[in-house]
Amino acid sequence: MNRDLAPCCQEPEVHLEAVERVRSMLPPDEHLYDLAELFKLFGDSTRLKILYALLEGELCVCDLAGLMAVTQSAVSHQLRVLKNSKLVKFRREGKTIYYSLADDHVVSILSQGMEHIEE
């Protein structure tokens, strides 16, 4: 890693001030990495559909699979991803497992994104 690399290719002085200001305000790399991981979760239409479906309330795996015309296995795999990331939670009732949203932020993130789309 070249931390003290010249800001601008051959004439460092030029944008040095702006670059240093930006550098000091950038979130730490670790945060950026986590944030990317979060957005990645929303970056798949299967997972998005699951999240949107769960906005209305809890649903079981079969409900979700039927709703979105996707294999039970595919839904299950994606639910695991969402579960591991603490975006959904679940409760068991006999053989059935009901999933629901675990985090209010999900709603606001979805809304912000959709607002942008609907322009």
Added chain:
Amino acid sequence: MNRDLAPCCQEPEVHLEAVERVRSMLPPDEHLYDLAELFKLFGDSTRLKILYALLEGELCVCDLAGLMAVTQSAVSHQLRVLKNSKLVKFRREGKTIYYSLADDHVVSILSQGMEHIEE
């Protein structure tokens, strides 16, 4: 919630009501697909860093490359992605090309995500 009901897989009638309600409220597939594409843009730490850097104002490609210790080529490729998606815009000044955010929504989407991370 009145979930004192039987499993769904083999007896579709059971959660049928809930499923139908959800189905009627789901955004159209095309929207979901577009939304996934949007979030995918935020789902890479290189692109995230570019967007965060541009929050402070316009920067040229070399500024960005230097700032984030990444190849000029890599930055350029990602800038093209962001440009094609209308998240950044650019202006030319001689040999230098300055990039800046093209959309206010970028800020709010980033904020929402970061809020979630910082818990």
Added chain:
DNA sequence: TCAATATATGAACATTTATTCATATGTTAT
């Protein structure tokens, strides 16, 4: 116990995606 049902999971496969390298394009100054 065994069969049936709901869900989870591992492995394989196909697809997407980000980076690198080499080179091309476009701009300016000489």
Added chain:
DNA sequence: ATAACATATGAATAAATGTTCATATATTGA
């Protein structure tokens, strides 16, 4: 026109990711 510089881009490579298939686990009821 040529050299130098800033940026863009195509091809290749490697890594990550989503789905499918087959099978495993867990729960219930006979």
